[in-house]
Amino acid sequence: METDGITTPFGRRAMTLGMLASQAIAKTVPPDASVDKWKLYRWLCEARPKLGISDRALSVLNALMSFYPKTELSGGDGMVVFPSNAQLSLRTHGMAETTLRRHLAALVEGGLLMRRDSPNGKRYVRRDQQGSIDEAFGFSLAPLLARAGEIENLAAQVVAERLLLQRLRERVTLVRRDIAKLIETALEDGLSGDWMRYEAEYRQQIRVLPRVPTPETLSPILACLEKLRVEILKCLEEQVILQKTAGNADQTERHKQNSKPDSSSDFEPRFETKQGGDAEAEGERMAVRHDDGDEKTNGRYSQWPVDLPTPAKGVHPQPANVSDALKPYPLGLVLQACPEIAAFGPGGAISSWRDLLTAAVVVRSMLAVSASAYENACAILGPENAATVIACILERAGHINSAGGYLRDLTRRAERGEFSLGPMLMALVRANEKTARQAG
Template sequence: MEMDGITTPFGRRTMTLGMLASQAIAKKIAPEASVDKWKLYRSLCEARPKLGISDRSLSVLNALMSFYPKTDLNGSDGLVVFPSNAQLSLRTHGMAETTLRRHLAALVEAGLLSRRDSPNGKRYVRRDRHGMIGEAFGFSLAPLLARAREIETLAAEVTAERLLLQRLRERVTLVRRDITKLIGTALEDGLAGDWTQYEAEYRRQVDALPRVATTEILEPILDALETLRTEILKYLEQQIILQNTAGNAGHIERHKQNSQSESISDSEHRFERKREENLGVEPLLSHQTSMKEPTRTGEREASREGMQPTSQRAPLPGDSARLQPPKPFPLGLVLQACPEIVPFGPGGSISSWRDLMTAAVVVRSMLAVSPSAYEEACQALGPENAATVIACILERSGHIISAGGYLRDLTRKAERREFSLGPMLMALLRTGGVPAKQAG
């Protein structure tokens, strides 16, 4: 087929410099040039973002390539295909003719096709007496063959960028998981440090992540998160070393007092005694009462040491600083009174105090309670009781205007020993329709 010369479009379509450049490039194809058309099409699909064409345009190009009889596009053959719009519509699953024309024009503008229009604008072929194609009018696939190496290079770049973006996303996910778990462990174990500042910095970096992130956006955020993780790890290591070197009997005793098993059993026994003493009266759990009425065991221990019990002697100047937070109530009682917090636990359930404290951190952010307010509550009430207060606030969130202000007010009362968590839990049990006798 004769391919010399430049062809201009039929009818009202104007000639553009892009069309002229595509035809000039196609004329420089070496006769021995050859490429598998379907491998080239897969590369086109990969390089589509860089070529600026849509997936619908690619489906039209796929239909045009299917009309070329050979598997390889060869520079020595005529690369013109001449299907009618009706045939193209069938191979594009019934695409409308106006849509076909629009996508064909987009492929020509992108330099992937060139038009070879006949004098009357129809697509047809002239054959010689031996049945060989002498001249064809339609769409030339020669620009595809001429740009095959460029298309493959663009496809490789897109693939590399996609893999890099995938790795960056994975690294961001791992670093985010590390930071959240490290901060949660530090808060749960009561390690000293400005963990709220670390949490605020982490939240600031995470909030900067868009829904559809690019490599340019992810790289600086990943660097900042990795730096934050390194700082947290160093600080945790220092805290662990300090605790190991400064460990003594006092530290071990405090650890026993805050353990989960003793907190639960002790609270349960005190609740049973209180309920037996108030038969016929509405039961209330109050740590204030238990603090004001020391047990006989405590009195005997104080007498053996030659001292009066704490409640019977004048408070010393440093007593207020040494007051321990009240022991937590049984976890089952808390979950019975505050079932709304259960779905916020890990995996949608809560089976331990650690799960409850993790859920409380999530609910705190949801209720717009500042990290400083929650940290102060943990110091005054203890981490378990602070998490219980958050669960109670969640239950009554529809009646509380400012959850953060309400928590700060309860914290101040707790510091003055004017706040007891028991009545709050029992009130929630009553409003939830649970009989008081089942609370123990």
Template sequence: MESGYVTTPFGRRPMTLGMLASQKLTRDIDPAKSVDKWKIYRALCEAKPLLGVTDRALAVLNALLSFYPKNDLCEDNGLVVFPSNAQLSLRSHGMAEQTIRRHLAALVEAGLLIRKDSPNGKRYARRGREGEVSDAFGFSLAPLLSRAEEFEHLAATVVAERLHIQQLRERISLCRRDIAKLIETAVAEQLGGDWQGIYLGFRSLIEDLPRFPTTAALENLLEELVILRDDIVIQLEMQLKTQKQSGNPYQNERHIQNSNPESYSDLEPSFETKQGATTVDKPDLTTVPMVGKPEVSVDGRQSGRRKAAERDAGANADARGDLKSFPLGLVLQACPQIIDYGPGGAIGSWRDLLSAGVVVRTMLNVSPSAYQDACLAMGPENAATVMACILERGGHINSAGGYLRDLTRRTEKEQFAIGPMLMSLVRANAPTGQRTG
């Protein structure tokens, strides 16, 4: 029985309390106990992160186990192996002897081996007359037998942790996909909300994750992503509810513009006076026609078409306080500064104006809730138009967010019209010689 006494290392190698504790554990091994050496080796490979040993050290241990004559480790078969460093190098795929000695020391320090050194430090065995090993000096595998249950438990813990991390990564991937596609849908449908800010916050969460995250870091990230996804879903559901209550105003507005090309918005050529063209007297702010107050008709045909268009516009504008959209060309003529904030420094469609409105909102420190409320009350196109007007008059407005909220409240009470604001800016931006008196 090799583990029945205390043994100290040969030469200058010091004796430690850890070595003494490992040797003490081997004294209480049940003589009938046995374990499969390769099964316990697989458990050690799984539990490697918790044991603090490297794969190279385990390769050396694998070579040592190959010198054990039986598959089952038990005290009856002896627990000491005594190969030379040269033999270990051959079975370790040519590993250098100096490297082998370093990894053997690491295995001893980790409590996986016990040195049983001979008086001269050599590894050998004494045999009896019948060839049986009576005494051996080398490395004792007794710790593998005595701590077999501990190693298996550590291996199960590592496997469970690995599966947990895998599940966390899968759920994080699903949340990332959901959030990205929901934001993409909201932008494509031109829904109101600070989707650019939400996307930037989403990317910051992902980029703050370290390259090799811990389980706690993954759990925190998943929790934040789930909260963000739920918030986005709530915003989209609110948009669906608003559209349902307003009779889908976005489709109705596009229908008015497409099916009635000679509606009121297109019958005002003076609104889009080009630079260098002959100017005509522009209507006063108070003469901007509102729903239900048509201008004097030019002829019978135009009057009939205008009245029909105004009836359709009145039926579709109830949810927005009779607030109508103006041509994109008029908006850009009144607010030329907004063009610099469009995609690529240009605005060619309402979608480009909506994107520019979000950028300007962020620049002017308007809160996402204030802009979202404006989109719900005025419509996304009108809210972006108002943001362009606020940008144009930035030097005369102390708080852009407070001003926008005031306009939103006035819109809900049907006390605000965008026409006067636009026409005032058109006249202000017109060349001096072309301004009407």
């Protein structure tokens, strides 16, 4: 039978209050108490973060439990196992002896094992004449049986927290998808709204997402993202309702509402053509084309180094509307002509039309182009072409005194059918190629 009372460790190992508490708890195990040792081990694996033990220590404990001959730990039996370090090393896949000792000490300090050291510190067993265990020295598994209920509760808490974290991560993923697609839809349809701010708030919340999230860190981020989604949905729903109420049976195209159309309070100056002047004369007044691709500026605006197609004298082109917006040019051609705008895309690069639309909103604000001017350009040219024009203006920003006024003039020309985006892009491509050749 086992020695009664409290046992102290052998050699230089000091007795601690934790060891004393573990032995006191082990003595409270009722004789009829029992638990399946492998079910208990699964609970230990689940509750490992709460117990503060490593996975290597659990592998050592697994090896120790394998030396217990019965499947169930029972309070009526002696629960002392006494394998040598060599045998433990074999069952822990060749773990070094120093590593074994370190993890065994961690299990004892964590209150999962109890030492029953012999007078000489060796692990062995004394048997009676019938071959039954009379006295054993080694590691007692009694603390595991005593704390079985606590370990089961801790494992249940860890499982519940893991399920909660999984649901929170799923909700964050859904909200992120909703916000990204709603902003993309608004930009593609040219709807009015502070989409720049929404995009900035969205990316700010994404940046603070931790690499190893917990329910405590995800909950406030999810609340902010859901609030932002509600705000975006409200902005979109208001415009959709206004569009539905503004439509009738004879006119079903989408209308854009602008509270201050062509207002004199816009930040950029207006460009007005002279009364009685034709488009060709006006184009000659704005810029003079040179063979080397540069231009001489006359007045407040600089003209692009391209010849914009103008109607013949006496021919009055028909105005364009939203449904007649030009088809966008290939994105590769736009980026080849306007490489400067790539730095303003998400992550400093542009890989899709959505990235270009987002970058155009940023550049529009940087160039002091009013929202009404950009919205009007989106309505006449289409969102993709309006973003392309912004990219072209950015390329020639040093030669244009008022980007907003220039954008309004180009929009009016496009509405009259006097503006083509293709020559502008090709001129910028040729200018970039010429600069590259000179640099090479």
